[in-house]
Structure formats: structure tokens, C-alpha cells
Amino acid sequence: MEITDTGILCSGIKEGKLGLALAKCSGNVAGLFTKNSIKAAPVRICEENIADGKIEGLIVNSGNANAFTGEKGLEDAMEMCKIAAELLKCNTKDIAIASTGVIGRKLDMEWIRKKAVEVYHDLGNSKQHADKFGKAIMTTDKFLKKAHSEKAKISAVAKGAGMIAPNLATMLCFIFTTAKFDSGELYEMLKTAAENSFNRLTVDGDTSTNDTVLLISTCKDKVDRDMFSEELTKVCRSLAYQIARDGEGATRVFTVRVMGAEDDEIAARIAKAVASSLLVKTAIFGRDPNWGRIVAAVGYTANVDEKISISFLANSEVTLVDRGIILGNEEKAKKLMEENEEFEILIDLHRGTGEGFAIGCDLSHDYVKLNSAYTT
């Protein structure tokens, strides 16, 4: 199921590092934005424009984040909305906008104006149109992240992995659906879904200036709310895993699941610390089930004791430490890590009923290569 199967029209264009994408999508909208206090201009304008929950169109550019660009940046973002609104014949305030790319450079508004007209004349609802839209929003992505739910009538695309790329901002995610919900309902369900997917993802811990997730409904179908909410979370979870898999240089994606904590908040904090630990990330790149580094990361995050259990799970389950007793199963765990591109690290603190999880990827030579080779 492509994004165009939800009744939207779209297209896009990519020239070198620059891209422009346009969508005609009449309906309700809800959005989540970066928590970075230095918000890019398009984020600020988009937040304003979708505040009434209504949308007519979406304009996205790649290659330039329009971030740290001052007043001129805000003017340019507003101008982009105006360009889209004139083409789509709607109110400027009904245009959603997103940008991704280099920070601190002025937009080439001439290029954007020209390309917007071209893309507008190419709008359509075929798979090819969806592909063009997807291609136009990507930056250093190795592939476009896509997920859908037939029964909840959701189709979504995403790009990026936090601030994975050299000086580039951004995770962008556009979720389209025909399921009829008002914008308040969409917002609630999107928040829950993001909390259990994107917000659990840690690639390098950096939060970009441009992160944007939009949920857009063309309101054509009646769909059960609980089912929709569940499917939406699944779609977002799938995208989060794909983003981790495309984390720069990543060779393994893993979930850290913590149970037995005093409460859920502590469990989530520990899971995130373990998934973010450079020593854990490099050990996983080396296929080393280095539970000592896991123990250390748990210990510097929260108040725990040695009665911890640690297991690795994929096609099989290997317990390394059982309530503080070291079982000596390193070879088995190493084999599991070699054979599975995705696995879970399960940590049981045996202290309470708190649970939480985080999604991470390993840290490879290529991460350093990609992120150091670039010159501003």
C-alpha cells in the first residue's frame, strides 16, 4: 500500500543534493516536532499552520534545513507555504511544511519556486508519484523507510535517523490515512505511537533542529479507534527500526528491554542509557556479548544492585547473568549476535514491576568515517 493509496496526490523532484516534494492532501492533521530549543524555521511555521487541525497541502525540501537562519529563515518558510498554497489554490495557513539538510544556510528560493511549479504539474496518485515524493525528501538515507497497515488504512514514509548525517538535520515522517478522526484524536494516537517507537530510538543521542512527524487523514473511511491506534504504533515501530537499520554505518539493530525496575520511568531511562552507551554500541559491532559494559551502564544510570539478570534474545534465548550469577554463555551469545541482524537485550533488575525499552544500533568504523570525513 503506497501513500497515494490514501487518496492524496503527490510528486517530487531531486537534483543533486536538493529535493522538493509536494502533496495535495485535504483533511485533518496532527503533528509532533523536535524538542530541540533551536527549532528550524519550517518547524515553527508548521506548528502554527497545523494548530487548527486542518490541512490542504504539504511542501518539503531536502538538502537545506533552513535552521539557524534567523528572521530570513522564517520569511522563507512562510514564502514556501505561500508558493504551495497558490499552486494548490488554498489558504497559506493550511499548508504544512518541513525541511531537512544542512544547518545555517539560506534557502535558494528561486530554485524552490521553480521546482514547486514543476512538481505541481506532475502531481498524481500512482506508485511512481509516491516514489518521486519519497526520493525528494531523502538526504543521506540509503533507502526510504516505508510502512503501512491495510486494515487501518495507513501508509507512511520516513527519512533520516536523528542527526545521523554530517551537519544534516533530521528525521521526517509523513503518515497518511483515510481513517476518519478529528485532529485531537489523531494527536492523541500519534503521541502514543511515537512514545513507543521514535522516542525510544537512539542512534547517536543527538536530537535535530528539524524533526517532524505528521499524521494526515483524508477522512474517507470509518475505522475502529483502538485498532487504528494499535496499527499506527506498529507502523511507527516499523519505521523506527528501519531508521535504526539505516543509522550511519550500523550493522546491527537491537532493542534493550528492561523489566523489574522500581517504576517504568527508571526502566526506560536505563534502557536508553544502555542503548546509547558507546562501549555497548562498539561491543555489539564487535559481536561481543559484553555484559560487563551493560552492567556498568545500568549502574551509572540508576540505583541497582548486583542481582541483575541479562539475556540476549533472537531465534533463541541466551542468559549470560542470572540474578548476579555469571553463567559463562558468552560463546552462545556471540553466535546469536553473528546470526541475527536484530536481537533483544533483556535486563531484569528484580526490584519491582517497572518496564521500558529502547531501540539502538551499533557503532561501526563507518559511523566515524561518515561523520568525520565531511567538511562544512
Place this chain on the structure above:
Amino acid sequence: MEITDTGILCSGIKEGKLGLALAKCSGNVAGLFTKNSIKAAPVRICEENIADGKIEGLIVNSGNANAFTGEKGLEDAMEMCKIAAELLKCNTKDIAIASTGVIGRKLDMEWIRKKAVEVYHDLGNSKQHADKFGKAIMTTDKFLKKAHSEKAKISAVAKGAGMIAPNLATMLCFIFTTAKFDSGELYEMLKTAAENSFNRLTVDGDTSTNDTVLLISTCKDKVDRDMFSEELTKVCRSLAYQIARDGEGATRVFTVRVMGAEDDEIAARIAKAVASSLLVKTAIFGRDPNWGRIVAAVGYTANVDEKISISFLANSEVTLVDRGIILGNEEKAKKLMEENEEFEILIDLHRGTGEGFAIGCDLSHDYVKLNSAYTT
């Protein structure tokens, strides 16, 4: 000035990855220990033994951290103290102890007992003895970190860089002085010194299970307190820089100085976030004055606006951003990074009078190589 010039006797032995060091050091003591909640056995025993501020001797082993070793680990640490006490003919409770090395392995107590006797018979006060002590406490260190103050009569050695090594714990630091202060005074001055040195250091963000800093006074000389305190901070600062320089694979050491924040706490938090950011660390390895990544790290740490100034300082000063205005001095800053192994990144938020700093090192290919190549 060597540690033996403070009147202590010491020696050490290194066999393969295992080391044992002993010091006879009668006097007052104060210590700071890891904040990791999973504290190694020697840390817990040392905290207890120095609680009365008195010390007669110090025993340190390397190659095995005696961490995550349960009750047996505590027994072994106590046994180590007993071995040292019997040799040095003092109370077991007057022995300070530290361990560094692999987590989760039982100590080879036979080896320790045997070597302790050998080292004891070799105790002395020459430079060679100080060298043997230093060599015995190192693990993957490329060099022993040393610093001293002639006028405050301080001589110190340190090893490690947080959890820089594969599955190895620990920064250990032993500071000896002849300056007469009671243990409460020593503690206060050590806390201040550590707060402005070791606690500002971020190599990979991981805090080990074994980190230990001891300040030991043989109480032979009267020294001005203010001068001593100042010199102690300088000594610790020097050691912290040396540890950063020896951070695995590090090619550059940098200080992030933040000024103009709402308060000191926010400034310190921002400095630490910038110094810890993987994207900033890899950019520095690539000699890329990537202020966009700095801005992003500032923005996800605290509430700021675009009116930031960012400069790089070493033999010269290069301002990249002045109150939000991008000056385009990237080439000059790049040259500064190429020419100086140490430099400062100065960030002025222009919001208040809060100041803070952090010390970091870059993230190189070698960091990943060293930390992934090891198998448990």
C-alpha cells in the same frame, strides 16, 4: 618530583596483564569514589577503611577489577587488605585498596599473595620504585599520567580514562603530599579539585565501577591552605587532560567553555553535552569546525535561542558565529584545529552570567577498533 619524594615507600610488579602495587604511606587520607551504583568490592572496602581519615598503606591490583563479584569479591578485597596489613605491620582497617581491570572475574588470590610479598621486599623511595608502582597500576594506558606541584609539595599519578578500555574499569588516581592537613580539610580541597578537573572530563560518558581518587598526606610540612588548594586543582586538571589525551584513539583534546548561561548549572550541562556529542566528537576528529552540530547539542540540552556566539581558541581566536550571525570563518578554524592538539570551544549564550566547562576528546576510527575488537 616523584611520588616517592613525599616520603612514601612503594614498588610494584607487572606480569602480563596483571599488576600489583604496594605503598607504605603513613598519614591522613581523603577519597572520592565512583558514583556508579554497582560499586566494585575494593571501592566499598576502601570507602570503609579510609572513613576515619587515617592510612598506613595502599594496595592496588590491575588486570582484574574485582567488580560484580558478589560476596566472594568483598572477601577477596578484605583479604588483600589483610595481606598488605600483615606485611606493613599495621591494622587492616588502615589499608586503602583499589582494583582496575576486567569486570566479573574472581581474583587470583594466590598470585596476589605471592606478588605482595615480592613487592613488599622491594619497597623503596627512588624514582625506580615510583616507576614500578606506576607501571603496576596501568592497564591499556599508553602512558602513566603524572603531575606535581613543587611549592605545594604534591606528586600524583593516575591511570585510565573512565571506562575507556574493553570491559575494563577505571580511572585510578593517587595523590601524595607532605602538606599537613587533617582528613576533613583534604576531603574539602579534593572535592573542589575533582569538581574542576576529573568531573569535567567526558571520554565516552561511561562511569566505571571502580573509579577511585585518593589524596594521601604524610603530614611532614606546613603549607598554606589556599595555595595548596589551588595547586591541587592544577595537578588534577593536568591529570584530567592527560587522561583525555590517552582516551582510546584520541587525537585531539578540547575544552568546551560555556558563558552567558542563566546559571552555572545550565552552563556546565551544556558544556558536557557538547563535549559528549558523538557528532561533535567525530567532526573534531575530521578537523571540521562544524558549529551546526554544536548549535544542535546546545539546543537539545537547554532552552536557548539563536543569538549564540561560537569561537575556537588556541594560538589564535576564530569566531564562527557572532550572536547568531554566521561569519564564514570555517577555513581559519579548520587550520586552528589542524595545528593545535589542544584547543577551546567557547560558546556564549548571551542570556546571563552562568559559566561552566567540560573537557573532551575526539572520536576516531581507533576508538571503534579498540572497543569492538575485544572479545569477552
